[in-house]
Amino acid sequence: MSEASPAKAYALHLGAIALLFVLSFLLPEYYHGVLARIMVLAVFAMGYNMLFGYVGLLSLGHAMFFGAGLYGAGLAVIQLGWSVPAAFGAGLGCGAVLSLIIGLLALRTTGVAFMIVTMMFAQVFYLAILYFAAWTGGDQGMVVPQPARVLSFGATSLDLTNPTVRYICALSLFSLVLLITLAIVRSRYGRVLVAIRENEERTKMLGYDTFSNKLAAVVVSGTICAASGAAYALLFGYVGSSFASVQYSILPLLWVLLGGAATTLGPLIGTLFMYYVIDVTSGYTSAYLLIVGIALILLVLFFPKGILGSIRQRWLGWLP
Amino acid sequence: MHFGPHLLLATLEGLVTSAVLALTALGLSLVFGVMRVVNVAHGEFFMLGAVLAWAITSAIGGHPALGFLAALVIAPLIVGAVAVVAERLVLRRLNYNPEATIVATIGMLYIIQQLALTFYGPEARPVEPPFSYRILLPWFGYSGYKLSIIAASAVLLIATWLVLTRTKIGLIMRATQYDSETAQAFGISVGRVYGGVFALGAMLAAIAAVLIVPISQAHYLMGQDPLLLSFIVVIIGGLGSLRGTVVAAVLIGLSDGIISMFFSPTLAKIIATLLVAMVLVFRPQGLFGTASR
Numbered sequence A: 001m002s003e004a005s006p007a008k009a010y011a012l013h014l015g016a017i018a019l020l021f022v023l024s025f026l027l028p029e030y031y032h033g034v035l036a037r038i039m040v041l042a043v044f045a046m047g048y049n050m051l052f053g054y055v056g057l058l059s060l061g062h063a064m065f066f067g068a069g070l071y072g073a074g075l076a077v078i079q080l081g082w083s084v085p086a087a088f089g090a091g092l093g094c095g096a097v098l099s100l101i102i103g104l105l106a107l108r109t110t111g112v113a114f115m116i117v118t119m120m121f122a123q124v125f126y127l128a129i130l131y132f133a134a135w136t137g138g139d140q141g142m143v144v145p146q147p148a149r150v151l152s153f154g155a156t157s158l159d160l161t162n163p164t165v166r167y168i169c170a171l172s173l174f175s176l177v178l179l180i181t182l183a184i185v186r187s188r189y190g191r192v193l194v195a196i197r198e199n200e201e202r203t204k205m206l207g208y209d210t211f212s213n214k215l216a217a218v219v220v221s222g223t224i225c226a227a228s229g230a231a232y233a234l235l236f237g238y239v240g241s242s243f244a245s246v247q248y249s250i251l252p253l254l255w256v257l258l259g260g261a262a263t264t265l266g267p268l269i270g271t272l273f274m275y276y277v278i279d280v281t282s283g284y285t286s287a288y289l290l291i292v293g294i295a296l297i298l299l300v301l302f303f304p305k306g307i308l309g310s311i312r313q314r315w316l317g318w319l320p
Numbered sequence B: 001m002h003f004g005p006h007l008l009l010a011t012l013e014g015l016v017t018s019a020v021l022a023l024t025a026l027g028l029s030l031v032f033g034v035m036r037v038v039n040v041a042h043g044e045f046f047m048l049g050a051v052l053a054w055a056i057t058s059a060i061g062g063h064p065a066l067g068f069l070a071a072l073v074i075a076p077l078i079v080g081a082v083a084v085v086a087e088r089l090v091l092r093r094l095n096y097n098p099e100a101t102i103v104a105t106i107g108m109l110y111i112i113q114q115l116a117l118t119f120y121g122p123e124a125r126p127v128e129p130p131f132s133y134r135i136l137l138p139w140f141g142y143s144g145y146k147l148s149i150i151a152a153s154a155v156l157l158i159a160t161w162l163v164l165t166r167t168k169i170g171l172i173m174r175a176t177q178y179d180s181e182t183a184q185a186f187g188i189s190v191g192r193v194y195g196g197v198f199a200l201g202a203m204l205a206a207i208a209a210v211l212i213v214p215i216s217q218a219h220y221l222m223g224q225d226p227l228l229l230s231f232i233v234v235i236i237g238g239l240g241s242l243r244g245t246v247v248a249a250v251l252i253g254l255s256d257g258i259i260s261m262f263f264s265p266t267l268a269k270i271i272a273t274l275l276v277a278m279v280l281v282f283r284p285q286g287l288f289g290t291a292s293r
Helices: A006-026 A029-052 A063-078 A084-106 A111-131 A163-186 A188-198 A200-205 A210-236 A247-259 A266-281 A288-302 A306-314 B003-035 B042-060 B064-094 B098-120 B144-166 B168-178 B180-185 B190-216 B224-237 B242-262 B265-282
Strands: A150-153 A156-159 B134-136 B141-143
Touching: A006 A029, A006 A163, A029 A163, A029 A210, A029 A247, A029 A266, A063 A084, A063 A111, A063 A210, A063 A247, A084 A111, A084 A150, A084 A210, A084 B265, A111 A247, A111 B098, A111 B224, A111 B265, A163 A188, A163 A210, A188 A200, A188 A210, A200 A210, A247 A266, A247 A288, A247 A306, A247 B098, A266 A288, A266 A306, A288 B064, A288 B098, B003 B042, B003 B144, B003 B168, B003 B190, B003 B224, B003 B242, B042 B064, B042 B098, B042 B190, B042 B224, B064 B098, B064 B190, B134 B144, B141 B144, B144 B168, B144 B190, B144 B242, B168 B180, B168 B190, B180 B190, B190 B224, B224 B242, B224 B265, B242 B265
Parallel strands: none
Antiparallel strands: A150 A156, B134 B141
């Protein structure tokens, strides 16, 4: 990351956002919906990248943060009858609190133990959803009814089931999180995180409190993932336990590895690419897990820096 | 049935679970102890053993014992071969980097699972037990085959322990575990030891699966629970400690059997997983292990 080009970096990101905005007018109906979903899932990947890419902490349990947002928002709408903004806030709150607790516990461990501990907490979260089936719908999940998915400001109201509104909402969330990530990464705090990733002992020696910096990163990461989950529940109307399963902890890892860890736009590219790989191959075979498996192995073997990571290394050193 | 016999039944069921779990977890523990690799695909080697046992018994036919014995020999060998190939092609090239190998073994998990679904199908298929003798207790009859699983597992565990502590192979393995660089300096081919240990770990899981499949049917998703339980056992027992692994397997197997007979199995899993996560957070060397170097 070179110092020289803040303007270039912001121009690139604003350009990407503008491109996605223009696409909303050009794309046919089907891809419209797909792209909205990809943008919401890319937010999940960006949250994961915050911790994995910049702090170097590999979590195998981020599905619980996504799930916290998903169920926090979903239960608030379905069981408590809250409005959409309040439910979104509830999802964020659940994610923030959960990630604070998990961070306080899991950060006592490092390396392999951290991966296993996060995986186990996520498993507990997943099993708890199944156990409290009376409220959560168990493995059937819940559908958020259409009348509840309306965003109203005084007299005007926006129907979140409308494809255009949904696309714009997904894009707004995506843009906001993208710019927040960019700002964090370029800030002093972002540098400290990278320093922890590169050499935690030395960072400690320089006088930084690495534990609280890492804890803050877990909370930011968990809250961003919860935002993605809450948006998913409200925009697509389905709250299901499969989103909290181990598989949804692995997928963001795959997306981030593919797009490039520690690059701001990598998560979007990884999510987009993987989504279309699965979409295209599912025309020929139902064995999409095979593709996921092979992609994971090939990535760690030959392509550990991912797409944007490799581009940054070869050509564009200024890429954030 | 009264409470006493009920508890006895739960204990017996728990011991059968423990026996299979101890073998599976020992495989995971050996791989972690010697190679420092967390093998997330371990459960899939277990599943592969069970599926192959079904394939072999149904291909051979005749008396069930014949097919079962053939499966007990052939299935672990095939699984071991798969493990060696995976180790050569993937893990070795990653230099056994702990984080990269976890991601790679997750990839293996998906590949093996999907291949099993494609070629074996989504059905659960039974394997006939080699004999169907029932032992009549005063309160209930109990399958003699289930008791023989406990015996077979005990024999295999003792054999593994003897190999590890009394033979040259065991000495080489322990030397590699203790300090792989020095072992290499003494002319031990560390790469071959790693290949062998990874295969041995997978084979132990496959044997456990062949033993359990006459009771619980072969299914392509059956690797998930053994993986989680093995993790729990290995963590509670202390990573890389054989005695701890066996003690923890008995503990977990028994409590799983007893708790799930009297309470909801999901609740039992929640409590067990949470406890283990806490053990890992507050006592990372395990309840029985010594502090790692």
